[in-house]
Amino acid sequence: MDSTHSPKxxxxxxRPIGAGLNRPESVQVLGDGRLAVSHRGxxxxxxxxDGEVSTRGPEPALASGEEMIPNGIAPQPDGSFLIAxxxxxxGIWKLSADGELTPYLMEVDGVFLAAANFVMTDEKGRCFITVSTVSRPRFAAYTDTVRDGLVIIKDEHGARILADDICFSNECRxxxxxxGLMVSETFSRTITQFDLGxxxxxxxxxxxxxxRGDFPDGIRFDREGYLWVTCxxxxxLWRITPDRQKTLVLEDCDASWVDTVETALSEGRMGREHFYEAGNSRLGNIASIDFSANGETAYLGSLCGHSIISIPTRQGSR
Structure with missing residues (x-):
C-alpha cells in the first residue's frame, strides 16, 4: 500500500476533542458535523x-436502579438513537430526540440480550445487533474457549438470531x-466474514x-472499501485492504500492560479491570472509529478516555 496514502x-x-466524556466507547459522525458518543449512566x-459537550438522557437512566452502560449507539433519521x-x-434501548429512554428490543428467540454490545441500522431500515455473550456475568466469556456470542437482525420479518457461536461478538459491519457481514470476534482475535442473503x-x-495484545473491537469501512480495526x-489501529493486507496506522502500546493482560488471559483470570486500564498508553483503549464527511479525518472512541481522538487519515491533511 502507498505509505503516503495511509501514513504511520x-x-x-x-488531537483530543471534547473533555469530561464518560466511557465514550462508540463514536458516530453526524450530518451536521457534530460527534455523537456513548455516555455511561x-x-x-x-x-x-470546537469541543463543546452536551448530554442527552435521563439521570439516572433506568428507574430499576440498574446502570445503563451504552456501548454501541446508532443515530436514527428522526433524531433518536438506538443504544446497546x-x-x-x-437490551437495546431507544433514546428519543427529547431525551426519553424506552426499551426497544430486550429478547430475541427467547434469549435475553444481557450483554448487548453493538447496534446499527442500514439504508433498508434493517437493524443489526451483536450480543457479546449469553454467559452471565459476561467476563466469564473473556476467553477464546467460549463461543456463545450472537448476531441478530431485526427487519420487516421481525427479530431473529443469525449466528449464536461468535467468540465475544463486538462490532459488525x-x-x-x-x-456480506463482517463481525469482530474479540477473544478469538479475528474479523470474521459471512455472506449475507x-x-x-x-x-x-x-x-x-x-x-499478541490485539483484541479487535470497533470496525468500519472507509469510502475506498478498506476496513479499519481498533484494538x-x-x-x-489497523487498516486492511480488500485483499486482506494489514497496515498499522497508529499505536501507543504499553508492552508491560500487554504482558499483564496476556498472562491473566492465559491463566483464566481476565476480568473487566483489564479493559478499563490501559497501562501507560495515552489512547485509552480505542474501541470505535468513524470518518469525517471528506474522509480526511478519523475519530476514535475509547473505553477509558475522556475525549474523542482525532487523527488525519492522509499526510496531506496533517
Missing amino acids: LTFNDV RGVSFVTP NIGEGG LTPDGS PSGLSNRRTFAAFG IVSNR
Whole structure:
C-alpha cells in the first residue's frame, strides 16, 4: 500500500476533542458535523467541532436502579438513537430526540440480550445487533474457549438470531456492496466474514487475524472499501485492504500492560479491570472509529478516555 496514502502516525498526530466524556466507547459522525458518543449512566453525548459537550438522557437512566452502560449507539433519521446496553440490565434501548429512554428490543428467540454490545441500522431500515455473550456475568466469556456470542437482525420479518457461536461478538459491519457481514470476534482475535442473503449468514471465513495484545473491537469501512480495526489492550489501529493486507496506522502500546493482560488471559483470570486500564498508553483503549464527511479525518472512541481522538487519515491533511 502507498505509505503516503495511509501514513504511520505517532501520538504527535493525535488531537483530543471534547473533555469530561464518560466511557465514550462508540463514536458516530453526524450530518451536521457534530460527534455523537456513548455516555455511561445516561445515554448519548454530543461534541461540536470546537469541543463543546452536551448530554442527552435521563439521570439516572433506568428507574430499576440498574446502570445503563451504552456501548454501541446508532443515530436514527428522526433524531433518536438506538443504544446497546452492555450493563447488567442489557437490551437495546431507544433514546428519543427529547431525551426519553424506552426499551426497544430486550429478547430475541427467547434469549435475553444481557450483554448487548453493538447496534446499527442500514439504508433498508434493517437493524443489526451483536450480543457479546449469553454467559452471565459476561467476563466469564473473556476467553477464546467460549463461543456463545450472537448476531441478530431485526427487519420487516421481525427479530431473529443469525449466528449464536461468535467468540465475544463486538462490532459488525456490512461489506461495501452489501453482500456480506463482517463481525469482530474479540477473544478469538479475528474479523470474521459471512455472506449475507435472504436465508441469513453463510460461508463463514476469517478475513483478518491478529496477534499478541490485539483484541479487535470497533470496525468500519472507509469510502475506498478498506476496513479499519481498533484494538483494545494494544491500542493499535489497523487498516486492511480488500485483499486482506494489514497496515498499522497508529499505536501507543504499553508492552508491560500487554504482558499483564496476556498472562491473566492465559491463566483464566481476565476480568473487566483489564479493559478499563490501559497501562501507560495515552489512547485509552480505542474501541470505535468513524470518518469525517471528506474522509480526511478519523475519530476514535475509547473505553477509558475522556475525549474523542482525532487523527488525519492522509499526510496531506496533517
